[in-house]
Amino acid sequence: MIGPQPGDEHAATCGPVRVVGTGLLGASVGLGLRRFGIDVGLADPSPTAVALARDVGAGRLACDDDEPTLVVVAAPPDVTAGVVVAELAAHPSAIVTDVASVKGTVLADVRAAGADLTRYVGSHPMAGRERSGPAAALPDLFAGRPWVIVNSGATRPEAVLAVRNLAVDLGAVPLAMDATTHDHAVATVSHLPQLVASLVAARLRDAPPQALELAGQGLRDVTRIAASDPQLWTAIFAANAAAVRTELAALRGDLDVVLAALGAATGPATPADGVLATLARTMAAGNDGVARVPGKHGGVSRTYAQVSVLVPDTPGSLAALLAAIGETGVNLEDLVIEHAAGRLAGIAHVSVVPEAAAHLETELTARSWTVVR
């Protein structure tokens, strides 16, 4: 019932696989491969981390005489290149990949060390959780996520194929990309949003308690990822500093235009010509940008129809609603619960394919649910 089951299919990956770094990502790789019975040897500088990864089922402790066919380096970004170089040297017939979230600096460092690039494949699974460490690992962590695969230019085709197979075995969607394209892409869609969410959240430190009482869902959404791990993100920002700086500088340019417009709009008089147009243009540009963000299923964003339903905040209410939706045979594409601070009723916004919306509304209304049209 719950995702792909072990034994359902054969893995394309040939073991033994060595996983170096048994945090969230490394332990999840091990867990995913163990479902196919693949031999996984685990290594980590922290004896606690590696023992914990073993205990959650990610594999066995690595031995000195292991002869892996594939090494997965899942270390922090600032030490990844060094570990990759060491693994390439220690296992001269193995293919070595890493899963660091920045690819250009890692590749440059591996190349500068004179390592064997024909066996090295940089990669980046776009997966993560707010919790970290092997205890948070999931065999399904990569299911459905893009997994970027970087050919260094010198990489042998069979090495690229091996990492592609690893991604597919773990349920991910492989995506070939060069290191520079990748690093600019994550600067735009991941590193910039992270930085800006942290900057907005930082403004709340000194806000009076009364101000925070006025917080709504918008603030919660914008600042959620500001709870992320400072050490990990510091390493990511430093490793991708040039691309992140380009994005942040561009945003600052746009911000300065808004700041100037707000300055011109301050005071009792009607704002000068063009001031309001500047503010409206900023909002419209945001409209255009957010429309490009893909929905749940990747690819070009699909517009779902939204059905909104009142839900009392009592045990079982949401379950009853979703049971009713399940009975109609309509699949939920997304569900957002609108919170009602301090009180009893919420609104569930249910996204479904447009063809199903009218049917769902009719069926829910027939079951005495209040559909908000």
Add this chain to the structure above:
Amino acid sequence: MIGPQPGDEHAATCGPVRVVGTGLLGASVGLGLRRFGIDVGLADPSPTAVALARDVGAGRLACDDDEPTLVVVAAPPDVTAGVVVAELAAHPSAIVTDVASVKGTVLADVRAAGADLTRYVGSHPMAGRERSGPAAALPDLFAGRPWVIVNSGATRPEAVLAVRNLAVDLGAVPLAMDATTHDHAVATVSHLPQLVASLVAARLRDAPPQALELAGQGLRDVTRIAASDPQLWTAIFAANAAAVRTELAALRGDLDVVLAALGAATGPATPADGVLATLARTMAAGNDGVARVPGKHGGVSRTYAQVSVLVPDTPGSLAALLAAIGETGVNLEDLVIEHAAGRLAGIAHVSVVPEAAAHLETELTARSWTVVR
């Protein structure tokens, strides 16, 4: 089953009530009051909007000889003061309130016009939806939301009480605040996040399609409100320009520090002393700020325990999970579905009171759900 029912209790509000401006907020006020049988007269410069509001049940069309005891002005922020002044003059015994999301400029303009401040009460219900217009109105729109009430200093106590009663009748939580405190608060918790979300989303306009394929839940959360209405927000920013500018300038100062650190971190050498500490401090400040954002039920944030469960992306799966949770008698405090782009399994993160987490995990596991620990 669905929220407070008409007839369950008596309203403290005495009608007739006149609603001027029948968009989302005005029509929702009408709908909420009609549940108590209160006479509501509707007015709007748009004949279509007022007829639509009547048709959804928000009240009757206003007549020239109406003698309202309370007038609710629900007009765009840039015309609110003018409408308030006109209504105070047209209905010399009525109490007049408005629901604009900026309070200082409205109060200043009403005062400057020499209007009768003893009968005027500025207010701001912290409610809204991504959809607008009377067709999106909800009688429960204000349920559980803070409703800020501003005493001008010259306002009579019975006028403040009348608006407080209105808020309570509509299910909101009244919150007394002066106009300046309010405007700075919303600049911090609402207007700044809106602007910044739009600025981040605007960076996506020119991003290559491949970059957008790497988008994850973080980007979706940060940019969701960038889909908001440009015209409404332009009026809000202009009306609260000074406070928004202060917040944005402060954020720009923090941003410049990050920009300088990223500049110093660019290049092959190890970053200079203090550069990484600057980046880590920015992230840590964000950690501290987001920890102050109140949870669903308002007040100081309560830490819920999170139980994470694998959910296949098939009709009825989420419903089955929530039915199982309902059977355990545990109340969902929050639910976040982690999307799995392009594939079949998702993870439902269920927030519950900490005391209930272990029980819930045991019960779900006993029902064959895969709980991720």
